[in-house]
Amino acid sequence: MTARSRDTIDLIPIAREVRLAAQSLARHVKDHTPSLAPHLFTVLAWLEEGPATAGDLAGRERVSAPSMSRSVSELEERGYVSRTVDPSDARQKIVSLTASGRRALSKGRKDRDEYVAALLVNCTPDELADLQRGAELLRKVVEQ
Amino acid sequence: MTARSRDTIDLIPIAREVRLAAQSLARHVKDHTPSLAPHLFTVLAWLEEGPATAGDLAGRERVSAPSMSRSVSELEERGYVSRTVDPSDARQKIVSLTASGRRALSKGRKDRDEYVAALLVNCTPDELADLQRGAELLRKVVEQ
DNA sequence: TATTGTTATACTCTATAACTATA
DNA sequence: TATAGTTATAGAGTATAACAATA
Numbered sequence: 001m002t003a004r005s006r007d008t009i010d011l012i013p014i015a016r017e018v019r020l021a022a023q024s025l026a027r028h029v030k031d032h033t034p035s036l037a038p039h040l041f042t043v044l045a046w047l048e049e050g051p052a053t054a055g056d057l058a059g060r061e062r063v064s065a066p067s068m069s070r071s072v073s074e075l076e077e078r079g080y081v082s083r084t085v086d087p088s089d090a091r092q093k094i095v096s097l098t099a100s101g102r103r104a105l106s107k108g109r110k111d112r113d114e115y116v117a118a119l120l121v122n123c124t125p126d127e128l129a130d131l132q133r134g135a136e137l138l139r140k141v142v143e144q
Numbered sequence: 145m146t147a148r149s150r151d152t153i154d155l156i157p158i159a160r161e162v163r164l165a166a167q168s169l170a171r172h173v174k175d176h177t178p179s180l181a182p183h184l185f186t187v188l189a190w191l192e193e194g195p196a197t198a199g200d201l202a203g204r205e206r207v208s209a210p211s212m213s214r215s216v217s218e219l220e221e222r223g224y225v226s227r228t229v230d231p232s233d234a235r236q237k238i239v240s241l242t243a244s245g246r247r248a249l250s251k252g253r254k255d256r257d258e259y260v261a262a263l264l265v266n267c268t269p270d271e272l273a274d275l276q277r278g279a280e281l282l283r284k285v286v287e288q
Numbered sequence: 289t290a291t292t293g294t295t296a297t298a299c300t301c302t303a304t305a306a307c308t309a310t311a
Numbered sequence: 312t313a314t315a316g317t318t319a320t321a322g323a324g325t326a327t328a329a330c331a332a333t334a
């Protein structure tokens with residue numbers, strides 16, 4: 001099981017390198033951008049694409065309905081989203097981004113991207129191109 | 145602040161692409177490898193390099209002393225580590241990997257790497273080389 | 289006194305089960 | 312009855328504060 005055949009690439013060492021790099025960056029980003037917690041940030045990001053019901057959001061985030069209910073309540077308390085009853089089905093509530101939520105989302109993105117950009121300042125143009133290429137491939141592969 | 149100068153690369157879009165790819169993979173790995181929790185897995189990984197005190201481990205993981213104390217207690221209950229009083233300073237305790245802990249670490253690594261490797265099966269050799277190159281650069285940059 | 293580690297306690301994010309209100 | 316959402320409750324993992332043992 002250690003090697004497959006003479007002309008097949010062993011994926012495990014590549015997988016490990018990619019995994020360790022990704023996990024390392026993800027952890028550093030999380031540790032350095034405490035202003036808006038990841039589970040709230042990602043909900044705002046979903047809502048940027050348009051209003052959604054709480055159930056929708058729970059499904060997209062693969063989180064339980066009560067967890068999403070709490071997250072949305074917290075976002076509403078902070079003024080980042082509003083909840084309105086769906087006119088066509090009064091059981092559902094439509095969650096929408098407010099202007100303030102849009103600003104919070106932008107700031108969260110800015111903080112995260114600027115932290116990563118600061119890590120890249122000493123890279124050569126070739127290295128930046130390689131990083132971008134690898135990232136594009138990785139997203140394609142993960143979201144396939 | 146949106147652009148720096150005509151001949152300087154804007155790092156923000158690259159940073160975002162790299163960040164989103166890394167966070168996406170990290171989240172998927174976490175969701176698909178529940179056997180050994182991340183905070184226990186990483187402690188075992190540190191101990192692979194040799195025994196350490198609880199304080200050492202807390203510092204390396206950037207976690208509070210009580211949190212590390214709890215983690216080490218759980219690892220000890222599972223038989224993955226042993227604690228012995230430091231002969232040269234009886235306040236300290238030396239934490240060491242057991243044979244069982246070494247096996248748990250290997251299994252945790254195997255599960256994680258195989259999950260990622262499975263995502264890579266449809267990549268071409270060129271794409272794999274690009275992914276590896278990007279990952280190497282990213283680790284260098286994050287751990288600089 | 290200062291330091292190492294643990295115990296006591298609390299906060300955050302998660303889950304399942306029970307409940308309310310609509311359909 | 313079934314479904315959308317919330318409230319009640321509990322389980323992880325984290326933290327700070329208080330404590331015990333040792334230096």
